[in-house]
Amino acid sequence: MSIIVDNISYTYEIGTGFEKQALKNVKCVINDGDFIGLIGHTGSGKSTFIQHLNGLVKATSGTIYFNGMDIYDKDFDMKMLRSKVGLVFQYPEHQLFETDIFKDVCFGPKNLGLPKMEVELRAFEALRLVGLDENLYYQSPFDLSGGQKRRVAIAGVLAMRPDVLILDEPTAGLDPKGRDEILDSIKDLKEKTGITVILVSHSMEDVAKYVNRIMVMNDGVLMYDDxxxxxxxxxxxxxxxxxxxxxxxxxxxxxxxxxxxxxxxxxxxxxx
Ligand code: ADP
Known part of the structure; x- marks a missing residue:
């Protein structure tokens, strides 16, 4: 797996008088197995950037290559990209909706049209990876703690078996215990699977302990990548x-x- 970000810029609301350039000539290469901390304060362009990586937002200029294929090519399979580059949004627990946790995690792979056995296999695998207690699998997601809910949401994305897992502010709004629980479980699943992880945060201290690469965004510019x-x-x-x-x-x-x-x-x- 490789993602080449080739000089992308992005402007919101072009030509409306509310124009906002959120990304300015961003260039980088994301390699298989990278564990990246993407840092920047609110409004620096982090969310805009990660939404480009799975094609949710299309660059105003520049392009992105996924495994050597230009994702803006008319023959490119965007559905494949969305399943290979899994995005866990901020406060993902707001998107939990099924009556039990197991069903919730099955939702993504079921939508891929996979056979029931494969769907369930993936759901078990994903729930194990995030370390959720098996006794909770058939309970309502709404009875869980903040950290547990978030792990269920991460499992929902992992069940798609992505090559890249992107987490947007996974610790936002959690108490210190929930924060450690989430970060440790991300570190653990990273070690077990070798999956490429991009951890978005405004806290340098949160990510520096875990990642092997830090990208710093500032006002739409990728200021450091080291x-x-x-x-x-x-x-x-x-x-x-x-x-x-x-x-x-x-x-x-x-x-x-x-x-x-x-x-x-x-x-x-x-x-x-
Ligand atoms: P971050 O994730 O680092 O907080 P964002 O990517 O959300 O940053 O935002 C980058 C810039 O783009 C900010 O100035 C923000 O106000 C602006 N922006 C984000 N989303 C929109 C939108 N839907 N419409 C207009 N401007 C937006």
Missing amino acids: TPKHIFAGYRELEQIGLAAPQVTYIMNDLKNAGFAVDVNAITVEEA
């Missing part, structure tokens, strides 16, 4: 000997100016 180590480690090490390198200081200042509370000491940096 390993957490490169973004933080240089600064921390050089600062300790009183020599914060100018280049790294610029990065930290950029991040602070973009509204991030950056606490370099809170970031764990793995050894090379």
Whole structure:
């Protein structure tokens, strides 16, 4: 699996007087197995960007290649793309609606037209991956805790067996316990399946511990795209000997100016 984002820009409400350019010449390559943290404060373009990756929003200019195929080509199979690039929206629990959890998770694969046995197999597999207690499978999703509901919603997308799982602010509105529960379960399913994960967050601290790549969006621009180590480690090490390198200081200042509370000491940096 590979996604090449080739210089995309996107403007909302073109020609209305309410025009808003939400993405500006974004270029990047998303590779198989990446675990990406997409960071940026509210309004920086994160949601707009991820909706391009599964074709929900069409770039105003530029294009995207999925496994080498131009997704805007008239012969391109958008339905395939939507099943391969799974998107878990913000507050996904609002989209739970079936009478029991198992039925809810079956909904997506059932809609793909798969045989009943395959649908159920996928639902069990997905619920196991998010670590939900088996005793809960046939209960109403509405009786669950916030963190549990969200794991059911993630299972619903995983049941489509996507190559890429994108989660938009998966910890929004959860208490610290729910937040850890979700992040740990994402880390766990990532380790078990090797699936490519894009974790969208406005909190650097939330994602830096988990991901192997950080993309920083600021005002529609992909400002940084690097390993957490490169973004933080240089600064921390050089600062300790009183020599914060100018280049790294610029990065930290950029991040602070973009509204991030950056606490370099809170970031764990793995050894090379
Ligand atoms: P983020 O996910 O980082 O909060 P968004 O992608 O939602 O950012 O928004 C990027 C910019 O596009 C913001 O200025 C936002 O106000 C604007 N925007 C988002 N959705 C719409 C829309 N449906 N119509 C007009 N402007 C929008």
